[in-house]
Amino acid sequence: MTHSLFYAKIMLFGEYGIIENSKGLTLPFNSYKGTLQFSDLKDDKEQKSNLSLKAFSKYLKTLKFPSKFELNNTQLEKDIQQGMYFNSNIPQGYGVGSSGALVAAIFDKYCIHKISPSKIAKQDLKSLKLILGEMESFFHGKSSGIDPLICYMNIPLLIQPNSEVDKVGIFEGKEGKGAIFLINSGVPGETEPMVKIFFEKLKNEGFRKTLKEEFIRYNNACIDAFLKKETKPLFQNLKKLSLWALNHFSPMIPNDFLKIWKKGIDTNTYYLKLCGSGGGGYILGFTQDYTTTEKMLKNYNKEVIYRF
Structure with a gap:
């Protein structure tokens, strides 16, 4: 074959x-x-x-x-x-x-x-x-x-x-200071339990409201900015998206990563988000200064997937 x-x-x-x-x-x-x-x-x-x-x-x-x-x-x-x-x-x-x-x-x-x-x-x-x-x-x-x-x-x-x-066509990334990268959490995540947590959360009217009015708005704005190669609005909305995930998706974020997740937001150096359903596996990161980010996350197993 x-x-x-x-x-x-x-x-x-x-x-x-x-x-x-x-x-x-x-x-x-x-x-x-x-x-x-x-x-x-x-x-x-x-x-x-x-x-x-x-x-x-x-x-x-x-x-x-x-x-x-x-x-x-x-x-x-x-x-x-x-x-x-x-x-x-x-x-x-x-x-x-x-x-x-x-x-x-x-x-x-x-x-x-x-x-x-x-x-x-x-x-x-x-x-x-x-x-x-x-x-x-x-x-x-x-x-x-x-x-x-x-x-x-x-x-x-x-x-x-x-x-x-x-x-869609994605523009070719050039070797620049910025990067999209993966962090290996070191443990696999299980999709089904994470999805169950999400559907349980959806039963809460307040969560449904913030998901539709905030998360989806930030998410869609990130996509639009990424496809248009507009870095400033991309990172403005990435920060909001990362903070929203920290506040509302914390059960899907491995405990060992909550601290560095917040540190990225507080320092505006990098922003993290879930890669897939969460609970383990990879975490996705975005930064405009990968050299500094790499030093801040030197103890973590990282892989660059896109440069700009």
Whole structure:
């Protein structure tokens, strides 16, 4: 079989907010990737992946897809019996799309009427997102479909408030003082419990009000400024977004990071936000002065993903 690679993703903006109709901006993250392969399954990791695929294939048989997106479940089951597994170095529970890449790989290989991602019409992106979301729900209980869609398309995507999806061009980052970076919390997060916390919070009218009137406004303003390359409004709204998350998403922020989260806001040196559902995994950072930020966060494992 051809080894199609599926890369990780990073949601720069929109985590949780897209559930309540905010915009979202997501990018491919090519540092990590996965591919479907065959083996004799003597390795424990390969065995575990193969068993997971067996359970996933049973779940997929319960779903009903439109004919244009129908899967060849019979061939999928045969290949799993032959020792297929997902060979991936995407860390699980880090908010960078480990299950999204797997779903994208399965859809790509077993969709009967295969369409090249580059040829998918804009009007089909919304339908495809819903289908991929149904598939990924096996892993998280509920999925918007954005992670597997970005992993499948492998291009930057803008999610609109009406769930429409647009392909967008992101300007090439130049080596400058500023940076977008990841901090490794050192522990994986679990998506389902974090999402449950969020839905519990949504039952509170005050939280719903501040989410819609503040969080979504700051989030959307950040996306608009980022796409227009407007640094000043971007960082003005990033500060508000980071402070809002500290006040309202603290259960999703690992305890060891609450102090440095606040320090970034207080010093205006860097601003942190959740990467994915939180609870662990990666934390996303933005700074206009990475040299100073690096010194302030010297004890943390960081990775620069974009320079400007």
